[in-house]
Amino acid sequence: MKKVNFRNADMSWDMSALILIPPSFVETQKYPTIISVHPFGSCKEQTSSATYGKALAEAGYVVIAYDASFQGESGGMPRYVEDPTQRVEDVSRVIDYAVTLPYVDAERIGGIGICGGGGYIISAALTEKRIKAVVGITPVNIGRLFREGFSQYNPIGALEAMAAQRTAEAQGAQLMVNELLPPSLEFAKENGLTERDVYEATDYYKTPRGQKPSGATRMLFSHAQKTLSWDAFSFAETLMTQPVMAVIGQKVGAFGAYSDGREIYGRSVASKDRQLVELADWSHYDLYDKSEPVGLAMERILPFFKSYLD
Template structure:
């Protein structure tokens, strides 16, 4: 695994990334490459690299897991901005860098993403045709979530509050940085925050299970206006032409991955190969890192990505084809 920072010609800050390499890696060969997109409020060291990225690398893919702009070790200010348009653009910037690497086959690039990252990966594939296959793992359409649960189903009220707060900040006031989760499982229980997704997210991000320094689970409130009008799946009927797969758990939670996954699968009628994988008895956060549901997801993902990125199922490393 390599830790890198890069900046393409049209970027104003660095992107930090981990490059995971196959066994017996040979820099003189070219490999199919996966861009791995972390969840909302997460970072590259969590599920995007240490779970799915590591598994794909073991099967012969080069995997690039990176921190989104404004988050983790990547640049951009103010910190903790969640900007869907920038998150999608980050994917293109990572591809721009990847295709300069001699061991990356520019014609065999795929993308995967988890949670909000799944929504971003699917959204990027609509217009980024260098992506030849895409997998949304328990994908969430963050725009829909902000319009509904994250704004208490009052998006216009949220926009008014964001406008007022941004005015205060422009006049010298402090940034309002919202913590997205309870501080601990005990805190969640004390405050009645035991809805499945909220409680399981707290277990994932606020305990040693998945806690990492870059996984801040914080967001600048005043810079989230455009999220409310963003739709990860806009025009999917026309523009999702690549092979696409959606992996969702059947145990439904408030963040809406089951609903969003079903929606984008249903709308992607132009896809050359669309597949829906439902994991019975598993929830959104189970699919992040629990061994059994992850194995079930990979059981379907690996043949799909190998087929569409032209790698033998039995290969330990990707040969130049």
């Protein structure tokens, strides 16, 4: 594994990525390559590389796990912007970089994403046909989540608050950067924040289990307006032509990945191969790093990618 920074001609900042390589890697050979997209509020050192990137590299793929623009070690100002359009564009920019590498086979590129990253990589595949097959691990449609739970089912109220805050910041007020999770499991318990996804996210992001310096779990509130009008699955019925797989756990939580995974499966009627993998007794955050559910997921993911990338 090596860390790289790169900048495309249409960018004004660098992106930071980890490249994971297969065993017995030979730089003069060409390899099928997977673009791995991290969750909302995450970074490249977490599940996108440490879990799925590692497993795919061990199976013979080059994997590029990167930090989204404005997040982690990638550039872009202001920090902590979560802009779905930018996140989808990042995928194309990473592919632009990947196809310049001598060991990447430009005709055998796949995509994988986890949580919000699953929604982003699926959305990217709708128009980015260099992606030949795509997998969403417990994929979340972040636009739907913002319109619902993240706005307390009051999207217009949230938009009005964002508008007021952006005006205040333009006039010199301090940026409002929201922390997305409780600071600790103890705090979550003491304050009744024990809904499955909230509590298990805290267990992953706020403990040594998954915590990383660049995994900020923060969002710049004033720049999130466009997220509320975005839909990861828009036009999937006609544009999702590639093979697509959604992997979801049947232990349902408030972030909605179970229903989102079923939705993209149902809407991908133009896909040459759509697959839905439901794992009983496992939850959204179990699929981030726990060995048994990840192993069950990989038993389906590896044959899927092999069919279309090998």
